[in-house]
Amino acid sequence: MPYELHYWPMIQGRGEFVRLALEEAGADYVDVARRDDEAGGIGPMLDRLSDPDDPRPPLAPPFLRDGEIVIGQSAAILLYLGPRLGLVGASERDRIWTHQLQLTVADAVDEAHDTHHPVGVGLYYADQKPEALRRAAEFRVARIPKYLGYFERVLAANGGARLVGADLSYADLSLFQLVAGLLYAFPKSTAAALRTNPRVARLHETVAQRPRLAAYLGSERRIPFTEDGIFRRYPELDP
């Protein structure tokens, strides 16, 4: 039975971290909300989120269904999928470390999101633009270099090409996605940060060239970055 991924169909969002793992592994999965048959769309997702009989409901998308098991929170989904997809080491030590890196990527993603929504998700960007300008300035100057510098250090300590051990892990895929998103949203600041963090830049390039990933990224399954997602290109935020 294929994995069922449930996520908003119009954006990469947090679902993309799960998609990249499924795609790289060549896993059998269905992106339920993007199906256009009667079993698809966001209906099943919304039904599950509000199902009063679900004993273990997710709070929000993305969530993954694997038979009887439903898991929410993208980092928890990757914790579950990692061993099944061969995208994490076998030892507990490697698994916890890979997960720690994933959580740090997730922190950076949250901060990238908050640059355009500092006051709250219930308001439009246009209604919080002055605050966004201030928050984005700090993000560009302090946070992008801090995060990319941290991952550069981790890569350097591990030989340069991978975050954990010799094999690709889901943390590598997630770091690729973080850099891809930052390059979209903050092209100038991110390009500058990548010049001083060459191992991160190289990881971003080489992950994109992996056969399955390259096929995925060139397909219609890869939703484009847009100003509805987490990473948004508002030129005034990266002047």
Place this chain on the structure above:
Amino acid sequence: MPYELHYWPMIQGRGEFVRLALEEAGADYVDVARRDDEAGGIGPMLDRLSDPDDPRPPLAPPFLRDGEIVIGQSAAILLYLGPRLGLVGASERDRIWTHQLQLTVADAVDEAHDTHHPVGVGLYYADQKPEALRRAAEFRVARIPKYLGYFERVLAANGGARLVGADLSYADLSLFQLVAGLLYAFPKSTAAALRTNPRVARLHETVAQRPRLAAYLGSERRIPFTEDGIFRRYPELDP
């Protein structure tokens, strides 16, 4: 050898989620930065964070040292400690679910933090007060009820007293801490939300009465909530 917890010594912060697990389990641990001997203070913590030879460095406190293993990110620390402290079920399914709940608590904690620092952590509260007023309004009206309502639903589906199974898990301790922090920072809004989420209110009360937790909470080891921490009482944010 005792566990070594490294965290800022003046605040509960994200270290508190780890402390509560260690205290409830009666674990042998040292709160390194709070020791006043020459092995204590924040020196060892800062040294570790900037150690160029550390192959697996944490990005930020808190981190836990268990012999040769060092783990950062509070949720990853609890993932590691849970089985060792008897604070998570034995099955993979229970462990992933407990972790998923922990990550949802962490999301709520992040949002509580951002009410007083919407523009960025590099600025003082006084320099982002108008933004804080707007963000806190949304947090009070929409987010506190959403999160507490979610945990109420999970508790109800599990019999009412615990989030996962019949035994206490680290997610229960973390939900206790979230409620304690919200009651400190947003006393009016949180009291109102607890009236409609009685199982969450009851969990907060009963966890505090567990013998080891009660002893801990009454001791000097429990750092008070202050306006330097994640949960801050600024009356204008909960009018």
